[in-house]
C-alpha cells in the first residue's frame with residue numbers, strides 16, 4: 001500500500017473521537033471540539049495509534065506463544081510492543097515517526113491477513129522448508145532413522161549456513177499475513193512421539209536454542225513395546241517449554257484417514273486434541289496427517305475440530321510451505337533433503353517501506369479489523385490537511401462541505417479561554433495560514449508532547465520544542 005498517512009479509527013468512537021466519512025479525496029485533520037473538554041478530547045490520533053502499535057508489533061525471535069491458550073483461527077498476539085511503547089513514553093525524542101516507519105508496514109500486514117485458511121500472496125514467494133524427522137536413535141533400524149550424532153550434524157549445518165529455525169506459530173503468521181521471516185528460515189518437525197525425541201532431540205534443540213514441533217499420536221504415549229515412546233511426564237515437560245509446539249497426530253495413527261467413516265475420523269482428529277489439551281494443559285492448535293494422507297473431507301473435519309493449521313507430507317511432491325494448497329495442508333520435506341532446502345531457504349520479500357515519505361496521491365483505503373474484540377478501522381492514503389474553524393463545532397460540522405473522508409480532533413482548547421476556539425500550543429492551520437504561537441505557560445506544559453507537522457510531501461510527529469516550535 002505504498003507510503004501512507006494512517007489514522008487508526010476505533011469503530012465505536014466517543015463523541016470527541018474520530019469520524020469516518022467516505023466522501024472525497026482528502027483526509028483532513030479538524031482541531032475543534034465544541035465542548036472544549038480537554039480530558040474528553042485526550043484520546044487523540046496518537047493514543048489510538050499507540051494502542052494499535054501496542055497490539056501489533058512483531059514477535060521477537062524466540063518469543064513464541066505456541067503454548068498460550070488462543071482461539072484457533074486467531075493470529076498469535078504480538079507481544080513486544082509494550083517495551084517499545086514504554087520507551088517512547090519515557091523518551092519521546094525517540095519519535096513516533098520512527099515507530100511508525102519501523103512498525104507501520106508490519107502493522108498493515110498484520111491487519112490484512114489472507115482469509116483463513118488461504119496463504120497470503122507475499123508468503124507464496126518465500127521458500128520456507130518444513131523438515132520432517134521420525135525416530136532418532138543410536139542404532140538405525142530403517143533407512144529414515146537418524147542417529148543423535150547425525151542429528152547434531154544437521155543442527156550444525158543449519159547453524160553454519162546462517163539459517164534461523166522458527167516455530168510453527170511464526171510460520172503460520174507468516175503464511176497468513178506475508179510478514180517476512182528471518183532471511184533463511186527453517187522449521188524442524190518430529191513425528192510419532194518416539195522416546196528418542198525426548199532423550200536426544202529435545203536436549204539438542206535446547207543446546208542450540210532452536211524451536212521444534214512434535215506430532216504425537218496418543219495411543220502410543222508411554223508405550224515402549226517395540227520402539228520407545230515418550231510418556232506423559234516427558235511430554236508435559238516438553239509442552240511447558242515455549243520453544244516446543246505439540247501437534248496432534250491422531251489417536252491410533254491410521255495409515256490412511258481417508259478410508260475412515262466420519263465418526264471414526266472425528267474421533268481420531270477431535271479426541272486426540274482433547275486428550276492432549278486436558279493432559280498437557282495447553283491449546284493444541286495444529287494437526288499432522290498420519291502418513292500425510294488427506295482429502296477434502298479429512299481437512300474439513302480438521303477445520304471443524306478447531307485446528308489452526310495442519311502439516312502434511314508427500315514424498316513425490318515435497319513443497320516449501322508457501323507452495324502448499326492452504327494452511328490445512330502445509331507441505332514438508334523429508335530430512336534427507338536437508339542440504340537441498342538449506343541452499344534454497346528464503347524468508348520472503350520485504351514489506352513495502354513507509355520511510356520513503358508520504359505519497360499524497362496514493363488511493364484512500366479502508367481496512368476493518370478486530371483486535372482483542374475491539375473493532376478498528378484503518379484508513380491509509382490520501383493527503384492530510386488541517387482546518388482551524390472559526391468557532392467550536394463538532395467534527396461532522398467541520399467536515400461538512402469539505403471533501404474529507406476522515407477526520408480526527410487535532411488538539412485541545414486553551415485552558416485560558418473557556419468560550420473561544422483558541423487552541424493550546426502553537427497552531428498553523430492550512431485553511432487560515434495564520435500562525436498562533438500559543439501561550440508561554442501552556443506551551444511549557446506541552447514540551448516533549450507530539451506536534452504534528454504536515455508539509456507538501458511529508459507528515460511528521462515531533463516532540464514539541466518550546467524554543468523551535470513557537471515562532
Ligand SMILES: [Zn+2]
Nearest residue numbers: 191192290291
Ligand atoms: Zn506419523
